Amino acid sequence: MSAEVIYGKQLAEELRQEMKKEVSELHKHNIHPKLVVVIIGQDPASMSYVKGKQRASEKIGLDSELMELPESTSEKELLDLIDQLNQDQTVHGILVQLPLPNHIEDQKVIEAINPEKDVDGFHPINVGRLLTGQETFYPCTPYGIMVMLKRANITIEGKHVVIIGRSNLVGKPVGQLLLNENATVTHCHSRTKNLRDHTKQADILIVAAGKAGLISGDDIEEGTIVIDVGVNRVDGKLTGDVDFESASEKASHITPVPKGVGPMTITMLLHNTIKAAKRIHNHQ
Numbered sequence: 001m002s003a004e005v006i007y008g009k010q011l012a013e014e015l016r017q018e019m020k021k022e023v024s025e026l027h028k029h030n031i032h033p034k035l036v037v038v039i040i041g042q043d044p045a046s047m048s049y050v051k052g053k054q055r056a057s058e059k060i061g062l063d064s065e066l067m068e069l070p071e072s073t074s075e076k077e078l079l080d081l082i083d084q085l086n087q088d089q090t091v092h093g094i095l096v097q098l099p100l101p102n103h104i105e106d107q108k109v110i111e112a113i114n115p116e117k118d119v120d121g122f123h124p125i126n127v128g129r130l131l132t133g134q135e136t137f138y139p140c141t142p143y144g145i146m147v148m149l150k151r152a153n154i155t156i157e158g159k160h161v162v163i164i165g166r167s168n169l170v171g172k173p174v175g176q177l178l179l180n181e182n183a184t185v186t187h188c189h190s191r192t193k194n195l196r197d198h199t200k201q202a203d204i205l206i207v208a209a210g211k212a213g214l215i216s217g218d219d220i221e222e223g224t225i226v227i228d229v230g231v232n233r234v235d236g237k238l239t240g241d242v243d244f245e246s247a248s249e250k251a252s253h254i255t256p257v258p259k260g261v262g263p264m265t266i267t268m269l270l271h272n273t274i275k276a277a278k279r280i281h282n283h284q
């Protein structure tokens with residue numbers, strides 16, 4: 001079997017065109033969705049992601065502001081800034097780029113953001129809403145994966161989904177989104193014994209472990225749907241957690257790295273920002 005490749009990049013482009021029209025309609029109602037992205041320090045990968053977020057926002061007509069703060073910013077200074085942004089009525093979405101420097105506690109910062117402006121979907125209130133099956137802001141990478149599966153006409157209900165990785169950003173929320181859509185979900189992680197015994201049972205395998213080449217064709221059965229969330233740099237080259245060549249010989253569908261899940265992350269952030277503005281302005 002030679003897998004059908006699901007390109008997130010192409011889907012992201014289509015969705016962004018639709019969003020551009022929606023933003024222009026909102027402008028007619030005097031609603032100008034605004035996203036503020038805050039970055040602390042100058043980590044090159046994080047800098048590249050936040051610049052990508054700003055470019056993508058501007059391209060679809062969102063108001064956007066990138067706040068670049070020095071590595072020396074204290075936790076209190078960051079919390080005070082978030083407080084100001086929470087109160088600023090022109091701001092609809094607030095995102096603090098992760099990871100943060102060691103002297104700042106991620107969870108304190110996440111919990112300081114007004115849940116109605118939490119376009120990352122990381123605030124415990126939004127996590128709780130996801131857990132209880134309520135409408136909310138879903139974390140961008142998991143949400144992007146769900147949209148990719150649906151647009152590729154993949155049925156989720158009744159499927160056995162095996163997820164490798166249990167981060168708050170990807171592994172846990174994607175499992176919950178899939179469970180909410182009636183999948184049977186198995187979570188694997190660094191302490192899971194006999195990983196291959198699990199991956200071989202997957203109808204859909206989601207790999208978000210951050211380990212280049214963790215999964216190869218030998219780890220899956222014919223016809224598995226493989227979603228690679230890994231973003232690893234090996235000898236300067238971007239590569240996923242899945243050995244694309246061997247896995248695509250057995251998989252029915254597979255996402256590449258780059259141009260797979262990654263571009264959908266930023267696209268769903270744009271979606272969440274528009275949603276935040278509509279909710280704040282009580283616009284259907």
Ligand SMILES: Nc1nc2c(c(=O)[nH]1)N[C@@H](CN(C=O)c1ccc(C(=O)N[C@@H](CCC(=O)O)C(=O)O)cc1)CN2
Nearest residue numbers: 049096097098099120140258259260261262263265266
């Ligand atoms: N506050 C947040 N911080 C972080 C998040 C997040 O969702 N919210 N996710 C990741 C990084 N991330 C977005 O911030 C992100 C990762 C990858 C991509 C992407 O488009 N990848 C491209 C390749 C880009 C490249 O060349 O490096 C691809 O896979 O094709 C976008 C966003 C951690 N932090």
